[in-house]
Amino acid sequence: MxxxxxxxxxxxxxxxxxxxxxxxxxxxxxxxxxxxxxxxxxxxxxxxxxxxxxxxxxxxxxxxxxxxxxxxxxxxxxxxxxxxxxxxxxxxxxxxxxxxxxxxxxxxxxxxxxxxxxxxxxxxxxxxxxxxxxxxxxxxxxxxxxxxxxxxxxxxxxxxxxxxxxxxxxxxxxxxxxxxxxxxxxxxxxxxxxxxxxxxxxxxxxxxxxxxxxxxxxxxxxxxFNFNMPDNFRVAYSKAENQSNNMVSCPYFTTNYLKITKPLKIENIYDSFMIYMCVNGEATITGPNFQEFFKTGETILVPAMIKTFEITSKNATLLEVYV
CATH class of the missing domain: 2.60.120.10 (Jelly Rolls)
Known part of the structure; x- marks a missing residue:
């Protein structure tokens, strides 16, 4: 539908x-x-x-x-x-x-x-x-x-x-x-x-x-309990600006680190919803028929049918999540 x-x-x-x-x-x-x-x-x-x-x-x-x-x-x-x-x-x-x-x-x-x-x-x-x-x-x-x-x-x-x-x-x-x-x-x-x-x-x-x-x-x-797990729980990741930096990929979710300082076009190629958690700053998500502002402590769900959109910010840190 x-x-x-x-x-x-x-x-x-x-x-x-x-x-x-x-x-x-x-x-x-x-x-x-x-x-x-x-x-x-x-x-x-x-x-x-x-x-x-x-x-x-x-x-x-x-x-x-x-x-x-x-x-x-x-x-x-x-x-x-x-x-x-x-x-x-x-x-x-x-x-x-x-x-x-x-x-x-x-x-x-x-x-x-x-x-x-x-x-x-x-x-x-x-x-x-x-x-x-x-x-x-x-x-x-x-x-x-x-x-x-x-x-x-x-x-x-x-x-x-x-x-x-x-x-x-x-x-x-x-x-x-x-x-x-x-x-x-x-x-x-x-x-x-x-x-x-x-x-x-x-x-x-x-x-x-x-x-x-x-x-x-x-x-x-x-x-x-699993008593035989390696000590691999600390996550190392890149913090390069204006690109998705992978943090965690597992069968249940993928999470990327996103530091945005200029308009960034996002293409959803994952056949999944995309979630953005704003962990610092503020940003705006814009598409053909929408514009939504969000700030530190807010979370936004982008439906899977929206394939391209733009995130604009001067200094926001986001967690980008999809399945």
């Missing part, structure tokens, strides 16, 4: 979290009165949290409705054949005022069997980090299930984890089965499969606002 689709913004779905802060309000201009906003779900098709359009003639229509109406025009032929009326990615901004729990995610096979869900392969791009802030990714030594369980039971798990101090622009690929956590003071963009399945294995012995410990999922998690 051909339609006059255009670059789409969605209303952010804001999540109050025990560990959340105020950077999504102060740095990314999210309109929210919750005290501890941990996450802004920019584009979501997770059940119960489906994004609603915020701009243009499709305003207030759901992403689910757009998919069922526009199908391949929205997400591309191959994506529609594979995913049908489910959008394959969940796009977020995350602000950690405190450390998140130590966790990992199951692969597609395990997630389908246990939760009727996709797995949760994801990546992080650090937008801002307070001095000394860390991401926890992987172990600081070779690991076996026996050694891991010994430290878990003795409450010495942090001693075997890998802590990386991070700065703006640092990028990490978090494969399924790898232990990880976002540390206090980090604001980041997260691109992941459409899944909300997380196995929490350690939560720093803290209590929630009702004085309760949060649920742990260690019985489920032990089968989801």
């Amino acid at each position: 051909k339609a006059n689709l255009y670059p789409i913004k969605f209303h952010p779905i804001l999540k109050d979290k025990l560990w959340g802060g105020d950077k999504l309000k102060t740095l990314l201009n999210k309109d929210c009165h919750l005290p501890n906003i941990g996450e802004s779900w920019e584009i979501s098709d997770v059940e119960g949290d489906t994004s609603l359009v915020a701009n243009g003639s499709l305003e207030n229509q759901s992403l689910k409705h757009l998919l069922s109406t526009y199908k391949a025009d929205l997400i591309g032929e191959k994506n529609y054949k594979q995913f049908g009326n489910t959008f394959p990615l969940l796009i977020k901004f995350i602000d950690a005022k405190e450390d998140l729990s130590i966790q990992l995610h199951p692969n597609d096979e395990l997630a389908a069997k246990r939760h009727n869900s996709f797995g949760k392969t994801e990546m992080w791009y650090v937008m801002q980090a307070d001095p000394g802030s860390n991401l926890i990714v992987g172990f600081n030594q070779e690991m076996t299930s026996e050694t891991y369980l010994k430290h878990l039971n003795e409450k010495t798990l942090p001693s075997i984890l890998n802590f990386d101090e991070v700065n703006t622009g640092d990028t990490y690929f978090i494969d399924v089965g790898r232990i990880h956590a976002i540390g206090a003071g980090v604001l980041l963009a997260e691109i992941q499969q459409t899944s909300d399945i997380t196995y929490r294995v350690y939560d720093w012995d803290r209590l929630d606002d009702k004085g309760q410990s949060r649920e742990l999922h260690n019985d489920l998690a032990i089968d989801a």
Whole structure:
């Protein structure tokens, strides 16, 4: 079904979290009165949290409705054949005022069997980090299930984890089965499969606002671990201006770094939607029948049927995502 689709913004779905802060309000201009906003779900098709359009003639229509109406025009032929009326990615901004729990995610096979869900392969791009802030990714030594369980039971798990101090622009690929956590003071963009399945294995012995410990999922998690993963989670990438610089390519998504200082013509050759997350600055997307402005902390979805368009900016940093 051909339609006059255009670059789409969605209303952010804001999540109050025990560990959340105020950077999504102060740095990314999210309109929210919750005290501890941990996450802004920019584009979501997770059940119960489906994004609603915020701009243009499709305003207030759901992403689910757009998919069922526009199908391949929205997400591309191959994506529609594979995913049908489910959008394959969940796009977020995350602000950690405190450390998140130590966790990992199951692969597609395990997630389908246990939760009727996709797995949760994801990546992080650090937008801002307070001095000394860390991401926890992987172990600081070779690991076996026996050694891991010994430290878990003795409450010495942090001693075997890998802590990386991070700065703006640092990028990490978090494969399924790898232990990880976002540390206090980090604001980041997260691109992941459409899944909300997380196995929490350690939560720093803290209590929630009702004085309760949060649920742990260690019985489920032990089968989801991959203890033989190489330390290849840090992503090196080019920052050449006015071109797409590949950061991550995996079966679930491709993400490129795009620093724009002059008008840049984009040709969509991927048979996919294209997503642009503005992680710094401001930009305008222009085509034959549309012009859409977006700025730091905003995300825009360009439907697959739009094959050529121009992005204009004097100094914007964007993450370009497609499947």
